[in-house]
Amino acid sequence: MQVPAHFEYEKATSVEHCLALLAKFGPESRVLAGGHSLIPMMKLRLAQPETLIDINDLTELGYLRVSDGELRMGALTRHAELLSSPVAGEHFPILHDAERVIADPIVRNRGTIGGSLCQADPSEDLSAAFAAVRAIMVIQGGAGTRTVPAREFHLGPYETVVESDELLTEIRVPILPGSGSAYEKVERRAGDWPVGAAGAALWLDGDTITEVGIGLAAVGAAHFSAAEAEDALRGEPATDDSFTRAGQIAAEHCRPISDQRGPADYKRHLAAELTVRALRRARGRVRGGKG
Amino acid sequence: MQITMSVNDTEYSAEVEPRLLLIHFIRDNLGLTGSHWGCDTSNCGACVVWLDETPVKSCTVFAAMADGHRVRTVEGLERGGELDPVQQGFTECHGLQCGFCTPAMMMTARWLLDNNPDPSAGEIREALSGQICRCTGYENIVRSIRWAAEHEAADRAGAPGEFGDSVQEAAG
Structure with a gap:
């Protein structure tokens, strides 16, 4: 039987209450959202927080809406809610592509999008998807609210800019016209972490790429993104040739490691190939195809 | 800590350790052994019960998290002696x-x-x-x-x- 180490349990009744509890219990406390990453780590004693602050009853953090030209998602939105949200799928099909291949339907009922981002696993699909669409993270603390771009949110594996007395409360994605997006993942079996994955968001003016975002998961890409490949695409025509070049650049700049999911050279190959496939599908969606 | 939850429309209260998992609470404290404890790693799904309106893997939920909520197990599927x-x-x-x-x-x-x-x-x-x-x-x-x-x-x-x-x- 896997039994977590002893901890104290507190149930937050509001965001303010959660922040007060975080301030009170300090860096040895952890926020408990869906718990589908944290509880397994606690069972293996890889995490031994002294206090858990359960935010599952903070229904005010579970929402999806369009406001001020942005798609705004509460951090406690469950994966299943994001996957079934028509408004999210309409503006950012990349989020539905990614959610469809995250874990399984029962886990998605419980796991939250904020929890996944704060867990900061280097293979997290949503981190790559939100890097691609240049999301903005809203972080609340005792001193007030601050926003951080998705690409500055992660400091490294299992580490984010969220301080021990702060809470990620919202994810925002600016909605700009002429966009299409897609996510491509290779996994060993359904619901597994990716061997490699790539997401792409494209903004076109005619055939010209005016802006592009490429997100990569599980291949050691800095900030879950492929900035050099994006630079090579901006202002170029949205052709298969330019996509292939971008895929090569993305593969050159990532740093995958060999592990039980696959050898580094295969992951590098996936970074290139999946970048191309995601860009192609994103292009199809800009042009109105379902891709 | 003291927790209270409704399981199959019956209210239960108990004093539990915060680290007690929901699956163990259901099986060991309540004696409802229809829900099974399998892999302990949220992979096999033998422990699925409903928490409020949705199925969850109860080996990855603390009993404390169900405090104040409704749980439904396989024992609650039949209605008035009639199988679902x-x-x-x-x-x-x-x-x-x-x-x-x-x-x-x-x-x-x-x-x-x-x-x-x-x-x-x-x-x-x-x-x-x-x-x-x-x-x-x-x-x-x-x-x-x-x-x-x-x-x-x-x-x-x-x-x-x-x-x-x-x-x-x-x-x-």
Whole structure:
């Protein structure tokens, strides 16, 4: 039987209450959202927080809406809610592509999008998807609210800019016209972490790429993104040739490691190939195809 | 800590350690052993119960997290001594072999049919994709759920059902 180490349990009744509890219990406390990453780590004693602050009853953090030209998602939105949200799928099909291949339907009922981002696993699909669409993270603390771009949110594996007395409360994605997006993942079996994955968001003016975002998961890409490949695409025509070049650049700049999911050279190959496939599908969606 | 939750419409209160998992609370404290404790790693899905309106893997939920909430287990599927159509389907279509995965399969099946009364075989498989039948009896599990879907559709229409053809189709 896997039994977590002893901890104290507190149930937050509001965001303010959660922040007060975080301030009170300090860096040895952890926020408990869906718990589908944290509880397994606690069972293996890889995490031994002294206090858990359960935010599952903070229904005010579970929402999806369009406001001020942005798609705004509460951090406690469950994966299943994001996957079934028509408004999210309409503006950012990349989020539905990614959610469809995250874990399984029962886990998605419980796991939250904020929890996944704060867990900061280097293979997290949503981190790559939100890097691609240049999301903005809203972080609340005792001193007030601050926003951080998705690409500055992660400091490294299992580490984010969220301080021990702060809470990620919202994810925002600016909605700009002429966009299409897609996510491509290779996994060993359904619901597994990716061997490699790539997401792409494209903004076109005619055939010209005016802006592009490429997100990569599980291949050691800095900030879950492929900035050099994006630079090579901006202002170029949205052709298969330019996509292939971008895929090569993305593969050159990532740093995958060999592990039980696959050898580094295969992951590098996936970074290139999946970048191309995601860009192609994103292009199809800009042009109105379902891709 | 003191927790109170409704399990199958009965209120239970208990003094528990915060680290007690919901599956152990249900089995050991309440004696409801229909929900099974399998892999302990949220992979096998033998521990699926409903927390409020949705199925969850109760080996990855602390009992404390269900404090103030409603839980439904396989023992709560039957109504007034009458088996749920999902339970009847598993009986009719030989939906179980060793039976270890069965209670959790039926809890997910009930949730699926509540949200999608006429699921295709593919949709059933997708819904069950977080649960493992180590006897590999998936074919008959899918048939069982189709049986329940058609039985319920016939009940809604107020007519006796003709199940043969579509059960065959679901197997394909």
